[in-house]
Each structure stands twice: as C-alpha cells, then as structure tokens.
Amino acid sequence: METSISLDQTLFQLGASTVSVGAALLAAAAITALVVVFAVIAVWRSARMRLVAEIQAEDRARDAEARMGEILKSQSEMQGRMQTMAELFGSRQAELNQSIRERLDGMTSRIGQTMTEQTQSTHENLAKLQERLAVIDTAQNNIQALAGQVVQLQAILANKQTRGAFGQARMEAIVADGLPQGAYEFQATLSNGSRPDCVVRMPNGAPNLVIDAKFPLEAWNAIRASESPEAKKMALAQFRRDVEIHIRDVAEKYLINGETQDTAFLFVPSESIFAEIHENFEGVVQKAHRSRIVIVSPSLLMLSIQVIQAVLKDVRMREQAHLIQGEVIRLMEDVGRLDDRVRRLQTHFGQANKDIDDILVSSSKVTKRGQKIEALEFAEAPVGDVVKDADSARTAASATGQLRLRVVDGED
Template sequence: MEPSNALNQTFFQLGATSVSVGAALVAAAAVMLLVIIIACVIVQRSAKARLIAEIQAEDRARDAEARMSEILKSQAEMQGRMQTMAELFGSRQSELNQSIRERLDGMTVRIGNTMTEQTKSTHENLARLQERLAVIDTAQNNIQSLAGQVVQLQAILANKQTRGAFGQARMEAIIADGLPQGAYEFQATLSNGSRPDCLVRMPNGAPSLVIDAKFPLEAWNAIRAAESAEEKRDAASRFKRDLEVHIRDVADKYLLNGETQDTAFLFVPSESIFGEIHENFEAIVQRAHRSRIVIVSPSLLMLSIQVIQAVLKDVRMREQAHLIQKEVVRLMEDVGRLDDRVRKLQGHFGQASKDIDDILVSSSKVTKRGQKIEALELAEAPADSAAVETSRSAASATGQLRLRVVEGDD
C-alpha cells in the first residue's frame, strides 16, 4: 500500500466527520509542538523568576550590610557622645567644687571681718567705760581730800580780800572734781545778759541748773563780831535784809523759763554758817524755798553734784548700752543671715549631689546598653526572608537604643 493511501485512510470517525491518519498525525504534531512551546515558556519564566530572586537576594544582602554599617557607625557615635558626656560631667563637677570653695572662702572672710569689727568695737566701748569709772574714782578721792580741808574755812574767811574768791573757788573745785568737762560752764551768759557763777548742763536736753556763790559774808561776820544784844539784833536784821535781797536777785536774774531749771542753788562755803542759818533764820530759809532757791553747803553741793554725776553716768551708760545692744542685734542679724545662707548652700549641695547621682545612673545605663550592643554577634544573613527579618529587628533595636539614649541625655 502506498504511503499516501495509508495517510488518507480514516483513522477515526468524529460524528459526521472522518479524521484521516495524516490529519491525526498533523494534529498530534501540532499538539506536541504546542506542548514544547509551553514547556519552553515555563522554563524561561522559571529562569527569569530565579534571576529576579537572585537579584532581590543580592539587594537584601546589600541592604543588610548597609544597615549593619549604620549600626556600627551609630555605636561609634554613641561611644563618642558618652566620652564627651563624661568629660563634660568631670569639668562641671570641678567647676562646681571650685565655685563652692570660693563661696565658702568668701563667707569665711566676711564672717571673720565682721567678728573682728564687732570685737574691736566692744573692746573700745569697754575701754571707754573703764576710763569713765577711773575718772569717777579720781573725783571721789578728790572729794575726800577736799572734805579734809573744810576745817581751814574759818581762817580763810577771816581775810576779807580772799573771802569772796574762796567761795567761788570752793564751788568751782567741787564742780570741776565732780562733773566731766562739758557738763558745766563757769560765768556763762544767759539770754537776759546775766552771768551766774556756774551753769550745770543737765542731760536729755533739760534746762541747765544755776549755782550762785555770792553769799553776803560781811553781814554774817558782823553778827559774829557783835558784843551786845542790840548789836546782834542790828547785825541780824542787816544779814536778813541782805540775804533776802540776794535771794530776790538770784530768782529774778537766773530763773528763766525753758532756759534754766525752776530751782537755783545758793552756795554757802561753810558748814557752820549753813547750820546757823537753818537754826536761827528759819524765815530766810522759807523765803528762799518760796523763791525756789536752795541754800546748800559744801557737803550738800557735793552730794547734789554726785546725784547729777550719777544721772549723767546713767544717761551715758544707757547710750553705751543702746550702742552695745544695737551692735549685738546687728551681730545676731548677721548670724541669722549666715544661718540662712548656710542652709541654702546645704540645699544647693543636696540638689547638686542628687543631680550628679541621676547623671551617674543615666550614664551607667547608657554604658551598659552600649556594652550590650557591642557584645551582639551578627552572622551573615541568608538570601531569604530570614535576612529581611534580621534587618528589621536590627533597625528596630537601633531605633529603640537611640530613643533610650536621647531619654538618658534628657
């Protein structure tokens, strides 16, 4: 049978259509060719997919290497920052210590100067008080020595030329020995032009005290020299009249309202004359009291001067006491300010110590985290999904570490 006839023979019957052997072979060849083409396309696509996977794996490996280099760079930067922080903390701590030392030295110097000044002022005040006490002792000794000279008064009064000068001198001696300079003035001029024998300056701005030493001794001596009763009566009348006139003159000239005290002293330079006046001339004493004139003997004048001296001493002691009290109050105020500043400084020390402890805790945490990062073992990442997960974990750890470092810096 010829090949063409064999190919034209019916291979199978498909409905009304007869499929020859040649047609079947052609169809089979076409099907095989289509299968081969599909297989080639599948193989080509698989090769392309593998190439793309290899390229992606290489990209992931490069990304992992880049991220690893960034991590190492961040670690190096963190170590540099930690070293800078340590140097900064050391410099600030040294500056703080130096500032504290300077402030303590300044406070010590100021306190020492204040205490030295207060001590010096106190010693000076005490020295002045001792000097015044010495003056008082000297005045008392002088008064005692003057008391022994009173017995010589009769002999001196017998001399008419020295009689008036003696009364003035005796009064001046008692005043000068009993009062400090500036507390009295002899022959001072008042606003009305009169000049009393002595003007005693009273403390606290009070009016001055007037002392007159012009006692009418001639009339008194006439009484002592009278022999008969009639002569004594005449001499007594004359003495009474002269003394009343003198008392009236003293009251009119020396008792000035607002300028002098409302009472004046009439000095009698003899204790015996003073006793005779109070014993035999009571009317004159009463007239003097009504005129606000006090007749004083040397002993009474000394007693009055001692009272005035005590008043002056008390005033000056009060002034000194006020000064000492003011200085003590200032010293207590300085001590109070010193205590407040020391307490504030103690609070600053406590706050600085707490801040340093907090900084040390933060730096310790940063150091430990840096050591943990430095101790990580990083292996080569495979070219699959594990490499992606490793890179993401490393990126997340780096971000958290940076956040913690920033929090530690704050």
C-alpha cells in the first residue's frame, strides 16, 4: 500500500506559525543553493588568492634578486671600504703605537726623574726627621732633667729649712745683681742683736733698709693640700695668723729708730703667692701697711733695688761733682793756653807767608835774569883781521870777537 505525502501537510508548528513539508523542502533547497554558491565563491576566492600569492611570490623573488644584487654590490663596496679602513687602521695603529711608545718613553723618563727627586726629597726629609728626632730626644732629656729638678725643688720646698734657704738665695741673687759690692750686707747684726737676712746701706748716712726672706709657707701648703671646706677654712685662718705673727716679729726686731728705715721689706719668693695674698687676704696687707712692713714679690724687689741703685748713682755723681768742676777749670786753662799758642803760631805763619812771598819775588827775578843770559849771541871776527897762523886766528877771533846783546825783556 503506497502512502502519499501531501506538500501541504503540516510538519511542525513553531509558536503561532505552522511549517508545512513543502515549505521545509523549499527552505532546504534554498539552503543547499546558498551552500553551493558559498562553496563556489570560496573556491574562486581561494584560486584568486593563490594567484595573488604567486604574483606576490614572483615580485618578492624579483625583489630578493634585486636586493641580493644590491647586497652583493654593497658587500663588494664594503669589502673595498673594509680593506681601505684596514689599511687606514693599520697606518693609524702604527702611528698610535709610535705615539704611545714616545709617550711611554717620556712618561718613563719623567717617572724616573720624579722617582729620583722623590727619593732625594725622601732622603732629605728623613735626614731632617732624624735631626728633629735628635732635637726631640735632647728636649726630652732636658725635660727629664727639668722634671728631676722640679722634684728636687718640690723636695726643697717641702722642708722648712731648705725652703727658707731657697727664699734667702733668691733674695740674695736679686740684691747682688742690682747693687754694687759694699752697698749691702747679708746676715748683718743690728744693735739689738737681731740678724736680718739682708741690710741695704743707704747713702748720705741714712738709716739702712732691712729685707726679711723668712715668709711662712707651711699654712699656705696646708691650704693647697686641704680637701674639705672645713680643713681649708682652718688652713686659711692658720695662714692669716702665721703671717700676722711674722709681720709683728719683723716690725719689732728690725725697725730700730735711727738705725734702720721706718719701713722694712718682707720678701715672698713666689709671684702667685704674692698675688693670692693681695687678692684674698686684704686684712693681712692692711696690717702690714700699718706695721710699716711692705710685702714684696721678686719683681717688686727687683724694681726697688733698681730704684736704690739709681739713688746710689746720683749720690756718687753728686760726691764727684767738685772733682768734675776742678777738672773742667783746669781744662779751660789748658784751652786758654792752647788759644794763645795758636794765635802766636798764626803770627809766625803770617810772617813765614810774607817771607815766602819775598823769596818767590827774588826767585822770579833770578829766573828772568837767567833767561836774559840764555838770550846772549856772539858775532864772528872781521875778514881783514885774519892772520896767517890758524891757531893765532882762532885766538884772535875769540879775543876780539864782538858781543851782541839782544834784549828779551825790558825789566831789570
């Protein structure tokens, strides 16, 4: 039994639309036609693309051959240029090598000269350094010796007796350097039996000046050695008492009316201690002034000694004034006698000058007369007086010759 299918038969329904078999077949045919058309178009495009690709390949091949020719040409030119550059580089390399060798030689010579100079300078510096080291060694030895002396000085100042001897020696050195011998005396005995450290003899019978060098320094050392405020306060009070007691002792022992000056010197062997006393112990200084005691340091003592030396020189000049006056009077008498003798000698010189002028006049006259005598001429004898004998003729010519006088100058 055959089954007949109608084209109008409904195949399926899509939403509100009904798709029949005919419509489906028509759609399938249309789709197949489109696929065939697309396949033909694709084949045509593929053939066209292959043709274009072959054309482009041929163009690329021609371009490649042209470029290869250009590259070969450029390569040949490059080879020529490379050869030229190689030759140029070779010549430049030779010049560069020569220049480098010359510069190396110059640098070598300069470096050698510089090394020589540096070596010489180094030797000289080493020699100077050795000299300076020798000087430093000497200075170090001197410093060590000085340190030893400082230790010895410290030991001296630590002992009361040796410290007093040190102050006494320093005072004696200042006085001995500034005053002439006989103008001072050390450890002289006064009328009351006391013996000051130094007595300076003043001129014109004036009383002597007394200098004491036994300044108390034990309390001062205690001030320096004190560690607590209480110990320092006690040391200050003790130093003040010691100095006041010593000032009173000096005033009582060495200030004698008519024998010594109204003022005495209390010598302090240290400038720093002197400055400290005047700065921090004003009461002690005022008490010394009231007691007519002058506290002096080494510099002030030296200045006072120089003043005393000037006074002594002035006194000696005044004492020698009458001798100088007598010598001046005798000198003026000698000058008067010298003036008289010079005047007489001037008179003698005037007379001698007059005599010399007369002698010159006489010598001038004698000279002129001599010139006149030199101007005399002798004439020959007459012909008629010739004798037969030749000797007789010469004798007759000399005896009877005529004297001609030619006057040169008319003066007598």
